[in-house]
Amino acid sequence: MITIRQLRYFSTLSETLHFGQAAKRLNISQPALSAQIAQMEEFFGGPLFQRAPSGVTLTSDGVLIGERVRRILSEMQELESLATAGEALLSRRLRLGMIASVAPYILPTFLRELSSAYPQLVCEIRESVTDRLIADLAVGEIDCAVVALPLDDPLLESIPLFEDRFYLALPAAEATRVAEPVPLSALRNERLILLEEGHCLRAQALDICRIADAGQMAGLGATSLTTILRMVSGGLGATLIPEMAIPDETRSGGIAILPFEAPMPYRTIALAFRPSTARRRDFEALAALLRRSQTMAEAA
Numbered sequence: 229m230i231t232i233r234q235l236r237y238f239s240t241l242s243e244t245l246h247f248g249q250a251a252k253r254l255n256i257s258q259p260a261l262s263a264q265i266a267q268m269e270e271f272f273g274g275p276l277f278q279r280a281p282s283g284v285t286l287t288s289d290g291v292l293i294g295e296r297v298r299r300i301l302s303e304m305q306e307l308e309s310l311a312t313a314g315e316a317l318l319s320r321r322l323r324l325g326m327i328a329s330v331a332p333y334i335l336p337t338f339l340r341e342l343s344s345a346y347p348q349l350v351c352e353i354r355e356s357v358t359d360r361l362i363a364d365l366a367v368g369e370i371d372c373a374v375v376a377l378p379l380d381d382p383l384l385e386s387i388p389l390f391e392d393r394f395y396l397a398l399p400a401a402e403a404t405r406v407a408e409p410v411p412l413s414a415l416r417n418e419r420l421i422l423l424e425e426g427h428c429l430r431a432q433a434l435d436i437c438r439i440a441d442a443g444q445m446a447g448l449g450a451t452s453l454t455t456i457l458r459m460v461s462g463g464l465g466a467t468l469i470p471e472m473a474i475p476d477e478t479r480s481g482g483i484a485i486l487p488f489e490a491p492m493p494y495r496t497i498a499l500a501f502r503p504s505t506a507r508r509r510d511f512e513a514l515a516a517l518l519r520r521s522q523t524m525a526e527a528a
Contacts, residue, residue: 230271232304235297237264239367241277242294245284298367302502317513318346324514325354325361325373329429329453330497333472334374337528338521345517358428365500372501372511374518376428379500386498387515390522393494394436396486397460397469403484410488416441419465421456429453429495433468436493457483470495472522497522 241250241261251258269276276290286294326335335353342351354361354370361373362381379386396410396418406414415437423430450456454477456467461482469477474485499515501507 230268232301234264234268235301237261238268238276238294239297239301241265241284242286242290242297243363245286247284302366302368303504304368318342318349318510320348321350321352322372322510322514323352323354323370325356325364325370325375327358327361327373327375327428328355329376329423329427329470330374330472331355333476334518334521334525337525338518341517341521341524357426359426362500365502368502371505371507372499372514375498375500376432377496377498379498383503384500385503386500387511389497389499389515389518391494391496393471393492394433394468394488395471395474396466396488397457397478398466398484398486399460399463400482400484401463403486406486408486409490410486412436412439412488412493413441421450421459421465421467423453423456424451427451429470432495436468439493453477468493472525475525475528 237250237254237256240254241247244250244253247258247261251261254261265277272289272293274289275287276293278285278287331353339351342349354364356364358375359380361370361375362379362384364370365373365384366381374389375386377386377388396406396415398406398418420433420437422433450459453467453469453473457469457477459465460467461480469485477483478485499511499518501511505511
C-alpha cells in the first residue's frame with residue numbers, strides 16, 4: 229500500500245535527483261528516504277529511479293508515476309485547504325512564488341501593505357524563474373505565483389494584475405544618437421544584451437526583437453537585470469528594461485532610458501493558481517493588494 233508520505237518523498241527526490249539533498253529538504257535521514265523509496269519500488273514491481281555514480285535519474289516507470297504523483301499531491305493540498313475555507317481572508321499561511329524580474333521592485337511595498345492589511349497572515353516568498361514556479365505550483369509546493377503571461381500550463385488559471393511597459397536602456401553617452409520615441413525598428417541597430425536562458429524576461433525581449441526584426445545579440449548574458457544594466461552603463465550594448473524596474477535599477481547613473489513609439493511593448497503580470505483551489509477569495513484579495521502595491525510603488 230502506498231502512503232501520502234511516500235508520494236511526498238518520491239516527489240522531492242524526483243525534483244532534486246539527489247538522495248542527500250532530498251533527505252535534507254524533507255528533514256529526514258538518507259537511509260529513511262531510501263527505505264521508503266525501496267518500498268514504493270517493491271510495490272510497483274521495479275525500479276523508479278536509476279542509481280549511478282553520476283547521479284539519480286527517473287526510469288520510464290518513474291516518469292509515468294511521477295505525473296500521477298504530482299496530480300495527487302496537488303489535489304491533497306486543495307483537499308486540506310477545504311478544512312479552513314470558511315476562515316477570514318488571508319488568515320493563514322500563504323506560499324507565494326514570484327519571478328525574479330518582479331520581486332525586487334514590488335516586494336518592499338507589497339510586504340508592508342500585506343502586514344498592515346492582514347497582520348495574521350504568515351506569507352512565505354519564493355523567488356525563481358517561471359518554469360520552476362509553475363512546476364512548484366502544479367505539485368502544491370506553493371499556493372500561487374506572480375508570473376508574466378502567457379502561461380505554458382493550460383491547467384492553471386490566472387488573475388491579471390497590471391501591464392508593465394518596456395523601455396530601451398542605452399549607455400548615457402549614446403542617448404543622443406537615438407530619436408525619441410524610439411521605433412521598434414531601431415532595435416536592428418542595437419547590440420542587445422539579454423538575460424540567460426530560463427528567464428521569462430529574456431523570452432519577452434526576444435519576442436519584441438522578432439517583431440522588430442532585430443538580429444544582433446551580444447554574446448553576453450547574466451542571471452540578473454542589475455548585472456545587465458551595469459554592462460549597459462559600461463558601454464557593452466543596450467537592453468530592454470521593464471518600467472517597474474527603472475527607479476531601482478537606474479539610481480547609479482550611466483544609463484539613458486528611452487520610451488518606444490506607441491503602442492509601447494509591454495508584458496502582463498498575473499497571479500497564477502490551480503483552478504481546483506478552495507482559496508480563490510484569498511487570491512482575489514491578494515491580487516487587489518498586489519495591484520495597489522504596484523500603483524503605490526510607481527507613485528513613490
